[in-house]
Amino acid sequence: MLKVEHMTIGYGNRILAKDISFELAKGECVLLAGPNGTGKTTLLKKLAKMASKIPSSVSDLLGMTKECPSEPRSLSHSEQSSRCHSERSEGICPQIILIPTNIPKVKGFTVEAFIHTGCYKESDWRGKVSKETERRMEEALEVLGIQELRKRDISTLSAGEFQKACLATGLTRKAEVLLLDEPTAHLDVENRIDVLRTLREVARKTGTAILFSSHDLHDALQVVDRIFVLTRDGRFLTSVIPSEAKESGIDVLKVAFPNLTTL
Amino acid sequence: MRYLPALGLLALLLLDLLVGGGTVSMATGAVLWKLRVPRVLTAVIAGGALAASGAQMQAVFRNPLADPHIMGVSGGAGLGAAIATMVLGTSAALFTGVTVAVAAFLGAFLAAALVVAVSARFRSATTLLVFGVMLGFIFSALSSVLQYTAGEESLKLFYSWMAGSFSGSRYFEIVLMAVALVIGLILAFCNGKGLDIILFGEEYATLSGASTRRILVLSMLSCCLMTGTVTAFCGPLGFVGIVAPHIARRLTGSSTHRQVLPCSLATGAGLALAADILANIWPIPLPVGSTLALIGIPLILILLLRQRHA
Numbered sequence: 217m218l219k220v221e222h223m224t225i226g227y228g229n230r231i232l233a234k235d236i237s238f239e240l241a242k243g244e245c246v247l248l249a250g251p252n253g254t255g256k257t258t259l260l261k262k263l264a265k266m267a268s269k270i271p272s273s274v275s276d277l278l279g280m281t282k283e284c285p286s287e288p289r290s291l292s293h294s295e296q297s298s299r300c301h302s303e304r305s306e307g308i309c310p311q312i313i314l315i316p317t318n319i320p321k322v323k324g325f326t327v328e329a330f331i332h333t334g335c336y337k338e339s340d341w342r343g344k345v346s347k348e349t350e351r352r353m354e355e356a357l358e359v360l361g362i363q364e365l366r367k368r369d370i371s372t373l374s375a376g377e378f379q380k381a382c383l384a385t386g387l388t389r390k391a392e393v394l395l396l397d398e399p400t401a402h403l404d405v406e407n408r409i410d411v412l413r414t415l416r417e418v419a420r421k422t423g424t425a426i427l428f429s430s431h432d433l434h435d436a437l438q439v440v441d442r443i444f445v446l447t448r449d450g451r452f453l454t455s456v457i458p459s460e461a462k463e464s465g466i467d468v469l470k471v472a473f474p475n476l477t478t479l
Numbered sequence: 480m481r482y483l484p485a486l487g488l489l490a491l492l493l494l495d496l497l498v499g500g501g502t503v504s505m506a507t508g509a510v511l512w513k514l515r516v517p518r519v520l521t522a523v524i525a526g527g528a529l530a531a532s533g534a535q536m537q538a539v540f541r542n543p544l545a546d547p548h549i550m551g552v553s554g555g556a557g558l559g560a561a562i563a564t565m566v567l568g569t570s571a572a573l574f575t576g577v578t579v580a581v582a583a584f585l586g587a588f589l590a591a592a593l594v595v596a597v598s599a600r601f602r603s604a605t606t607l608l609v610f611g612v613m614l615g616f617i618f619s620a621l622s623s624v625l626q627y628t629a630g631e632e633s634l635k636l637f638y639s640w641m642a643g644s645f646s647g648s649r650y651f652e653i654v655l656m657a658v659a660l661v662i663g664l665i666l667a668f669c670n671g672k673g674l675d676i677i678l679f680g681e682e683y684a685t686l687s688g689a690s691t692r693r694i695l696v697l698s699m700l701s702c703c704l705m706t707g708t709v710t711a712f713c714g715p716l717g718f719v720g721i722v723a724p725h726i727a728r729r730l731t732g733s734s735t736h737r738q739v740l741p742c743s744l745a746t747g748a749g750l751a752l753a754a755d756i757l758a759n760i761w762p763i764p765l766p767v768g769s770t771l772a773l774i775g776i777p778l779i780l781i782l783l784l785r786q787r788h789a
Contacts, residue, residue: 322734333676342668
């Protein structure tokens with residue numbers, strides 16, 4: 217569904233990681249791990265940015281989604297965008313949606329209004345969403361099991377419930393690849409496990425590919441199919457075989473976190 | 480219960496028509512039509528315009544205390560008025576309220592243009608906020624310099640504009656303010672979904688496919704047009720822009736701008752009317768700028784203290 221080849225991430229003149237290549241399959245749930253400052257967020261943002269350069273209507277139009285073009289060794293943003301534009305005809309990018317960390321729970325928005333607002337691109341000038349979008353929102357709420365929360369003010373939601381509302385926004389926006397930056401940050405144990413299970417379920421039920429960063433390695437390991445790792449020396453590693461996720465995952469995690477003894 | 484706020488607004492409107500100088504008799508409807516109706520209309524338009532500007536600024540800067548004053552727009556208007564009264568106004572013929580109003584208007588737009596120019600360059604709302612505050616300080620410093628060197632007559636004129644007032648506007652000026660209000664509101668409503676999403680931060684807005692720069696520029700244009708025009712004719716009026724949107728949010732229980740903007744218009748108008756009533760029930764009318772502060776500041780304090788509780 218999403219294929220990335222030889223991507224470089226960094227900012228300014230600093231390269232964080234080179235030669236990032238991976239493929240994400242439909243319905244796959246993948247953990248992106250690595251110590252702080254190794255570029256997890258940067259990688260997620262770059263993927264989201266790449267996607268925004270290519271209109272999602274192109275993939276809709278052709279009714280299929282293939283690979284995302286990746287640009288070899290370029291760092292400046294202007295260069296990146298021009299490259300993406302030029303490759304527009306070659307590759308078709310799936311709808312990639314990034315849910316950032318720490319979205320404020322602004323008082324005065326119901327879950328419904330929050331999702332409608334998040335559908336900025338999909339709504340008309342008044343902010344009205346189409347019937348089709350409305351229907352997808354219903355589906356998303358159902359998949360996530362939060363239908364009864366729709367009229368609740370988001371400021372009254374627990375962190376876990378709000379995370380699900382954010383997920384619902386992504387699904388309503390027809391995400392084919394959902395990227396989540398630290399969805400389990402600031403959650404207590406119960407909510408953390410709940411959100412992680414939800415991620416897996418969403419991937420299974422909707423066929424959305426999910427890639428999320430997290431520091432809760434132990435809990436995340438229980439639900440993911442594969443693990444991607446960014447190391448301090450700028451390497452990008454993936455655990456190979458999905459069925460052997462756990463062993464392979466622990467192996468790659470140990471590369472990134474050499475001092476880690478138990479998992 | 481739902482109609483209570485609307486009824487309150489209507490009551491304020493009628494009450495405001497009853498107060499003020501001169502006695503209304505059947506024979507002399509002149510007082511009503513030439514003095515009181517224009518004053519009430521001015522209060523409604525000015526209150527609504529400042530409140531709608533405040534609502535937009537609070538969204539764009541994600542700061543509950545943002546309002547037109549903070550962006551230096553009133554400061555620019557003040558400088559314009561100061562220049563008009565103290566530099567140009569050496570000859571008595573030029574020395575009228577209209578000159579002051581036009582100069583204030585130009586000053587407000589100078590400040591507005593600077594803010595819009597900067598907002599096109601910097602996407603960060605914080606940078607813009609700091610810029611606006613600093614701009615306001617510079618303008619008021621320049622005004623002070625002018626006041627220091629000014630004569631007695633010009634000072635008096637300048638201070639009467641600074642004090643703020645809804646009275647004395649003619650129908651032509653009211654039409655001007657109404658036009659500015661309508662254009663400003665159209666801009667605001669077209670920007671409604673942008674104002675909603677910017678509440679969740681610039682990053683989230685960008686990720687959702689919104690152009691934060693466009694949202695900023697549109698809302699700044701709208702605010703400057705409305706605030707600049709109103710400030711030119713009524714003087715720099717504070718507190719409406721801060722308080723009215725908060726009351727609107729409390730009344731509607733919503734922060735989406737499709738609800739907050741229309742409701743802010745009503746609460747802003749109500750506040751302005753209340754301040755105007757309080758200013759006019761005395762034998763000698765008080766400056767509206769002061770009565771607004773007397774009504775507005777307790778309301779802000781109540782809002783802040785309640786927030787602390789929650």
